[in-house]
Amino acid sequence: MSALTASPPPARRRRRLHIALLLAPFYLLFAVAFVAPLGYGLVLSLFRERFTGLGWNGSHLVFAGFHDYARALQDSRFLDGLGRVLLYAVVDVPLMLAIALVLALLLDSALTTARRFFQALLLLPHFVPGLIAALIWVYLYTPGLSPLTSWLNDIGLHIDFFSSGSVLGSIINISLWQWIGYNSVLLYVALQSVSPSVLEAARLDGAGEIRTALSIKVPHIRPALVVSGLFTVIGSLQLFTEPKILQGSAGSTVTASWTPNLLAFSEAFNSNDYSYAAAISLLLAAVAGVLSLLAMKLVGRVDRSSQEADS
Amino acid sequence: MTTLNPPARPPAPSARATPPAPGRLRPVRHRSVGRGVNLGLCAVAGLYTLLPLVWLLFAITKTLPDLYGSNGFAPSGFHLWANLRDLFKQDGGAYPRWLLNSVLYAGAGAGLGTLASVMAGYTFAKYSFPGREKLYGLVVAGVLVPGTALAVPLYLLFSGVHLTNTVWSVIVPVAANPFGVYLARVYAAGSIPDELLEAARMDGAGELRTFFTVGLRLMGPGALTIFLMQFVSIWNNFFLPLVMLTDSRLFTTSLGLFTWNSSTSQNPDYLRMVVVGSAVSVVPLLILFLTLQRWWRRGLAEGGLR
Incomplete structure (x- = not known):
């Protein structure tokens, strides 16, 4: 790993980019499979749908806490x-x-x-x-x-x-x-x-x-x-x-x-x-x-x- | 958290491969009695394991009335071929379609997931970069969150973007395999010498090229193990397809058999279809298991080191 510190800046930047590219596929999948559903589920569980007026104006989300x-x-x-x-x-x-x-x-x-x-x-x-x-x-x-x-x-x-x-x-x-x-x-x-x-x-x-x-x-x-x-x-x-x-x-x-x-x-x-x-x-x-x-x-x-x- | 980090000590593969030392045997006069007891207990466990499978083997050869009317552990006529023909023709050839879907979902999900896991595990093992352990912490957290608990939130998310009832909804979520990343990190640390990577770099290969020409090749056996484990887990998944899919043409075998099983009150013959369909759906995995036994063993070995 000593080569890492000795490499000149452009090479190091390229190396960083490559590391990111190697990690990207997993973390993209991870975001879809774990982070997004947890986050979305949390939002859904904290907000409720409320119908305004008689319901003709559609609904909007209101914060319902826990x-x-x-x-x-x-x-x-x-x-x-x-x-x-x-x-x-x-x-x-x-x-x-x-x-x-x-x-x-x-x-x-x-x-x-x-x-x-x-x-x-x-x-x-x-x-x-x-x-x-x-x-x-x-x-x-x-x-x-x-x-x-x-x-x-x-x-x-x-x-x-x-x-x-x-x-x-x-x-x-x-x-x-x-x-x-x-x-x-x-x-x-x-x-x-x-x-x-x-x-x-x-x-x-x-x-x-x-x-x-x-x-x-x-x-x-x-x-x-x-x-x-x-x-x-x-x-x-x-x-x-x-x-x-x-x-x-x-x-x-x-x-x-x-x-x-x-x-x-x-x-x-x-x-x-x-x-x-x-x-x-x-x-x-x-x-x-x-x-x-x-x-x-x-x-x-x-x-x-x-x-x-x-x- | 410490235990999910790659073990500092090598897993001592030599001890695993060594046949039991003859010195471990007890004196001769105890041996035959002990052996008999051991064998007897193992046989009981084996019989228990086989009981449902033997019943299934007899059941697939029977007609519907004989399924109810005959001894479940004895043959009664041989109608296997007719049963199979009916199974594959039922509901306009739904079953072979479900079988293909299962193979497609498990194959695509495990293929995609294994490549992504191997890339990430390799990177964690072979590079030091800022934020590495924080990112790896996410992997550990992913191992700890059970997939089933996320099925309903996943459904809500996918229905929010109108992607339920598509093949993506049953492939993408199961492709993410944090445990695969952990395994890949262990494999990469143990099977890829730094000098080899250094040599590839000296030859002017970039990091990506180095991964695909050197890293991936050396991690082949480990990758196969990860693939097999993930393939089985996707194949066996029932909850996610159940919540995501409503179009019967997209069903997996498990989901299709579940709907048939729920319809036996309308058409009792579905019982025969479910019995035969269950047996057929086990065959692909059994073939995979029996032909690639040593890879399973290896996967379990690594899994046991967590």
């Missing part, structure tokens, strides 16, 4: 939906991480044969679009279409997957099916960076497979675990596709405002209340952003402390 945000925070549909996705996250995230971690450790264990085969197998659902996965599972949940419910009946489990008590569980199962494999392969890959000499030392000290897994491998991949958890939490807040599909079979339970995203969708497209829909979306984005930031900070701390421990 009216829509205050409304959302008092709207039981929004709060219930938010509570529902948080409950979903509380169940889904630990289950997902625990199962994915066990599978990753099994794959990593020297005892497991055919680990490439199992990795490929477990990754399969990652290539099934979320909508398709939801459709297939709804068919499996439907008594006439699949023998799943009658099998469960045979072993004494009488489950109606579409009843109000079990819909959340039915959705969690779809999400687990879609993401366990992906997360376990991600964790497995992280496990590959555990230094073989450390494992060898543990073995010489007489530590067994399980002991090694708990005291060396798991701490080593804690950052990867936090990342998996983080993305699962963000995904949970965004819950939309699966409940949208389940509405067809469990319409009385899964209402149009069952999750915040469903509510934003129905406010925009059924009620045409754009400013309220924008406010809900931005609130949800803000919650997700804050949670991610917290988790990032957490990983940063874990990273740093483990680095200190290494040195």
